[in-house]
Every structure is written in C-alpha cells, then in structure tokens.
Amino acid sequence: MKVSETRLCCQTNEHWLEHALCLVRDVGYAVVEGVIPSAMVVETSDRLRAVHERIVAEIGADRLRRAGELGILRLMMKYDRFFTHYLEVPQVLAVVDATVSPTAIMHLQNGFILPSYPVDTAPEVAQNNYHMDFRRLLNGYCASINVFIAISEFTTENGATLVVPGSQQKTEKPDKGYLAANAEQLTCPPGTMIVFDSTLWHASGRNVSGTDRLSINHQFTRSWIKPQIDYVRALGDETMLLLSERTQQLLGWYSRVVTSLDEYYQPAENRLYRAGQG
Numbered sequence: 001m002k003v004s005e006t007r008l009c010c011q012t013n014e015h016w017l018e019h020a021l022c023l024v025r026d027v028g029y030a031v032v033e034g035v036i037p038s039a040m041v042v043e044t045s046d047r048l049r050a051v052h053e054r055i056v057a058e059i060g061a062d063r064l065r066r067a068g069e070l071g072i073l074r075l076m077m078k079y080d081r082f083f084t085h086y087l088e089v090p091q092v093l094a095v096v097d098a099t100v101s102p103t104a105i106m107h108l109q110n111g112f113i114l115p116s117y118p119v120d121t122a123p124e125v126a127q128n129n130y131h132m133d134f135r136r137l138l139n140g141y142c143a144s145i146n147v148f149i150a151i152s153e154f155t156t157e158n159g160a161t162l163v164v165p166g167s168q169q170k171t172e173k174p175d176k177g178y179l180a181a182n183a184e185q186l187t188c189p190p191g192t193m194i195v196f197d198s199t200l201w202h203a204s205g206r207n208v209s210g211t212d213r214l215s216i217n218h219q220f221t222r223s224w225i226k227p228q229i230d231y232v233r234a235l236g237d238e239t240m241l242l243l244s245e246r247t248q249q250l251l252g253w254y255s256r257v258v259t260s261l262d263e264y265y266q267p268a269e270n271r272l273y274r275a276g277q278g
C-alpha cells in the first residue's frame, strides 16, 4: 500500500471513518486530515506551552530530565481544563466508539513539545525507539487505540512520527533492521489525526528543525484496563461533576472501584462501577 492511500480528509470524504477503520485493521494506521479547526490548533499551541511551564514549576526541571522523556506533558487537563475539549471532538469519538466501544476510557492524554537537537545528538529515549503502546495481544481483539493529533505541521525535519505498516498485532518483535527499513514517516498538516492500533510499532522521528514539534497523543482502552493515571482522583469530584457525561465516561467515572460496603450496596444508578461497561 502506498503512503498516499493511508491519507484521508474528513472534510472531503464522507466515508472517512469506514476507510480509516479498514486501514487501521489492515495496515495498522490511518492519517485523517482536517480534524482540528485551525483556531483550536493555535489555541492548543499556546496552552501546551503554558501547561509545560506549570509542570516544570511543580515537578522541577531536574526530576523531569531524570525521567528520560523528551518534552512529554502528562495530566494536562489538571492544569488546564481546555484539554478536555479533545474528548469532545466528533471524529475522535467516532473512532473510539467504532474500535474500543462507547464505554471505553482514556488511558492517557500526553502533550508533546518535542525539542530540536543538532543532527545525531538527541538522547536515546523510549519515545524515539520503536515500541508498541499496548503490549498485550488478545487474538486480534482491539483493546486499545491511539489518536495522535499533530499541532505543528509534521515534517521530516521536525521529527514526524514514524510507523511501521503492518507491524500491528504481531506476536514476535520485528527486528530492528526491519523496523528501520520499513518505517513510514507521517508528514501531515496541523490539525491532522493519526489513528493507530496501539500494538503498531512506532517511534517519534528526530527533530533537527531548530523549533519544537507540538502534538497530543491519546490512547483509549476498554474500560476494564487500568489507565496510566487515575484521572477521576487526579481531577477530583468537583471538577469531574462539571464535565459532560461522555467526558466523565472517558475519564473513568463509571468504572471506579468501590472502597466500602456502603458504596458497594448502592442502587444501580448510583454505583461507582456501572453495569454494561464492556
């Protein structure tokens, strides 16, 4: 399959969802352009930088450096509720519903301010080595899906994401040489949504452009899989109750674990872990 065939525009192709789902099944990923309006893209850039400053102020630059990550911003919605709007984007929700079901939860939402380094000087970290985001293979069952949003234009110079077509749902790790030789670099305009099976082998490219590359990664799973962060506890009930029912669902509000018999013996509508969660 040619790279161009894995690209769709949701503004001009009314069948974008069914095409994207076939691509994710057969090739492991689909690149859907025209998802995030440009005003939201611009606002996101500013807010990513503001959240970055707050995280550095709270956790400290040294501790973040020791974590061996390149500009990853975790739990952004705690610092700025704007980031919950990504859980209202119709195209994102359509992908979630069709893959991991309407009762899915968000496993992570990570912002990236991928810094630029001179050629061959970027530190080797997990992000820029080929990896799968979900490492369990369940006989083809889709347990986890990624929705990765380009906020900057993704170019070869600024380290557009690398994916290895057809490497999803494989029981054996492909060898390093195969991954490097077969990777496609997903250059795309800002506001593009890259959808991929979370078992697809991928990595960030090397940013040598001289400016940061901005993006947001989302991973959604079936509701019985633990999220990377307990968003309900992290945000607190007061904030959770301000959010829409769908956003609450995605953040795990309906798959909380009880801590007392009083919580356990509640009528169905008040239960922390609702029936029918998949």
Ligand SMILES: O=C(O)CCC(=O)C(=O)O
Residues within 6 Å of the ligand: 112, 114, 127, 133, 159, 160, 161, 162, 202, 203, 204, 205, 215, 217
């Ligand atoms: O930033 C990218 O292009 C990919 C990042 C990534 O693979 C990850 O954090 O799991």
